[in-house]
Amino acid sequence: MKKLLFITSIAVIASLNILAQGYRNPVLPGFHADPSVCTNGKDFYLVNSTFQYFPGVPVFHSKDLIHWEQVGNCLSRKSQLDLSGLYTQSQPEQGWTNAGIYAPTIRYHEGRYYMVTTIFPSRRHFYVWTDDPSKEWSDPIFIDFALGSCDPTLFWDEGKCYFLWKAAADETRPGIKPGEINICEIDVNTGQRTGDFHHLGTGLGGRYPEGPHIYKKDGYYYMMLAEGGTEHGHHVNILRSKSLFGPYEPNPANPILTHFSMKMQNSNIQGLGHADLIQAPDSSWWMICLGYRTSGYLLHVMGRETLLAPVRWDKDAWPVVNGNGTIAIDMKCNTLPEVPMPLDPVREEFKYIKREVPADSYSSIGLPWGWMSIGNPDYSRYSLTERKGWLRLHSTSTPLDAATSPTFVARRQTELYFSATALVDASHLTEGSQAGITAYAAPLNHYDLIVERKKGKLVVKSNIRVGALCHTGQPVELKDSQAYIRISSDKDYYYMQVSADGKSFTTLSKMDFRYLSTEVIGGFTGVMLGLFAQGGDGYADFDWFEYTTE
Incomplete structure (x- = not known):
């Protein structure tokens, strides 16, 4: 009897803790x-x-x-x-x-x-x-x-x-x-x-x-x-x-x-x-x-x-x-009994998710919930099946600067301190075509790290778009067709970074956070962290996208 009362008391205390945590x-x-x-x-x-x-x-x-x-x-x-x-x-x-x-x-x-x-x-x-x-x-x-x-x-x-x-x-x-x-x-x-x-x-x-x-x-x-x-x-x-x-x-x-x-x-x-x-x-x-x-x-x-x-x-x-x-x-208040839900993975491996939906549904692309595009996208430019385990983005003439629908998928920035990294295979970029990672707030306000095919070579460069001003950093030649590309933030600055091995990253440029803020650029949305392909008629493959926060 005493044992039963003890177990009951522990259960009640645990329940109260759940309600008051x-x-x-x-x-x-x-x-x-x-x-x-x-x-x-x-x-x-x-x-x-x-x-x-x-x-x-x-x-x-x-x-x-x-x-x-x-x-x-x-x-x-x-x-x-x-x-x-x-x-x-x-x-x-x-x-x-x-x-x-x-x-x-x-x-x-x-x-x-x-x-x-x-x-x-x-x-x-x-x-x-x-x-x-x-x-x-x-x-x-x-x-x-x-x-x-x-x-x-x-x-x-x-x-x-x-x-x-x-x-x-x-x-x-x-x-x-x-x-x-x-x-x-x-x-x-x-x-x-x-x-x-x-x-x-x-x-x-x-x-x-x-x-x-x-x-x-x-x-x-x-x-x-x-x-x-x-x-x-x-x-x-x-x-x-x-x-x-x-x-x-x-x-x-x-x-x-x-x-x-x-x-x-x-x-x-x-x-x-x-x-x-x-x-x-x-x-x-x-x-x-x-x-x-x-x-x-x-x-x-x-x-x-x-x-x-x-x-x-x-x-x-x-x-x-x-x-x-x-x-x-x-x-600090009483809550309903807490029921945790599945968290978004730190690393998105881009596995195709089959859903029973109409062919004209965005869900047919097979991306996880939470990934979005700008405007109504051309689904044929996005594929999770052409190369199993990779997201393939086919480039389009519509750039990120345009207010229509570039080839672009993104998820939300959720914390001030973060690191967003992707492994890109740029083997199939054609002359003048680009692919990369972006911190995107609006058509005329985004910070990018771009891999580009130029004069037959693959180069990587930073790109800062602030209203009517656009600054492109000095291109750096890549030694391999695959590269680790990253945008990170320490709250005050965004950093555009690249690595050949995924361990040692080089910062190509940094930019003040304020030029992506709502108070500076207007509008009603927040920064999106995304992948894109633009220019030419090539394509790029992304093996994974990793998002970590502090």
């Missing part, structure tokens, strides 16, 4: 902006914005809101997401920076998952659905009665489905108030409007109100939204009403989440906002939101990341985020 933010590091989350009662699913990258809108799965595994993408076919021609005519080389998929919302209703979003610059809203988030999603159902601004969501109440969005400032359609948050009932099977327009206001007067979501609790409808712009002044406000259509009264303690204060001015987490609330199976409430870790004084390079905070939400009361409306990197 806390976690580390961000829960999705690197460019994972505009998070939205839903639950089917036992599993959580989360989506993020992808802007100009394809496939669009990654889907993550979790059991505890802390550990996440990507299980698919909502938009993996061109029939779902056509990114061609989105760049502007006046500045086509820069247009990708602000085009593509903005601010998705994921919701679960009666066994079906819905993801609703906006595509820019057309500002058309649409949604897709699936019964299994890890499978292919439906073709789009477009909302034809309204254009952006952006950040739409779906909300079910008493058997009816409602479409909620912030109207564009130049909206002229009858019944819709420009610049206001509008709501109307729709037929979720068709996207057609079936009810009147209702206007819910513009928030509390902060700049760029966005990301509105509605939740029903204790007889109240709560409307939460972000204001202040997705920079340092970003924050989250909440209002409530006894009626879905308002009027909505603000929380006296707004904002419920912000780091735009003297107290948090020295935190390396800034720009908190664009949040979503979720209730776990144990009845606890949680908030996921975006924020970014600064690389230097008020600058960030990794894009906006996904963070998590506990929420206390008593009956008839306002939600309180993490006790004081702030978020830390090391969170």
Whole structure:
């Protein structure tokens, strides 16, 4: 009996430790902006914005809101997401920076998952659905009665489905108030409007109100939204009403989440906002939101990341985020029982992953989840089967500097200190063709290490693109057709490096991090670490890609 009690006591203590051990933010590091989350009662699913990258809108799965595994993408076919021609005519080389998929919302209703979003610059809203988030999603159902601004969501109440969005400032359609948050009932099977327009206001007067979501609790409808712009002044406000259509009264303690204060001015987490609330199976409430870790004084390079905070939400009361409306990197709080998910491998060996998907799905290439291209890629230029265990990239005339779709695959930079290394076989590069590794932020802002066939010889060189300026380092002849190429960072600089043996690396150049930061170049994405092939008609093979962090 004593032995049984002892074992029981140990089990209880272990359980309490699991619940109280806390976690580390961000829960999705690197460019994972505009998070939205839903639950089917036992599993959580989360989506993020992808802007100009394809496939669009990654889907993550979790059991505890802390550990996440990507299980698919909502938009993996061109029939779902056509990114061609989105760049502007006046500045086509820069247009990708602000085009593509903005601010998705994921919701679960009666066994079906819905993801609703906006595509820019057309500002058309649409949604897709699936019964299994890890499978292919439906073709789009477009909302034809309204254009952006952006950040739409779906909300079910008493058997009816409602479409909620912030109207564009130049909206002229009858019944819709420009610049206001509008709501109307729709037929979720068709996207057609079936009810009147209702206007819910513009928030509390902060700049760029966005990301509105509605939740029903204790007889109240709560409307939460972000204001202040997705920079340092970003924050989250909440209002409530006894009626879905308002009027909505603000929380006296707004904002419920912000780091735009003297107290948090020295935190390396800034720009908190664009949040979503979720209730776990144990009845606890949680908030996921975006924020970014600064690389230097008020600058960030990794894009906006996904963070998590506990929420206390008593009956008839306002939600309180993490006790004081702030978020830390090391969170000390009770959690759900933790369920670790598989981690991305340090070294990607480029083994072909066969999936039962349509031939026009990006997943048919066979790359791991998390690897993306720019725009809609030509699948014939990517192969994991032509040389088993190698990724073959066929070069194209479209360079990295172009705002269309170069031969390029990349994954996110997730930490300030990192090393990204690849083994490239350049035997089949033709005269003038290039292949290499890049730290890519935008068409006109990327740092590259390039292997090139020039006058019959293989050479390696660094390339720094900063806006209208481009500096190419002195070429160094390679003694072999295979080379180890690397980009690394110590937070302050990026280093372009090469090695013949994979042990001793030579730095060809270094460049300040700030010229890849969002504050310098604009846009909404973070640095991507990728492989590419451009110019001529040759190809290059990559044996592996290794990503290590501190």
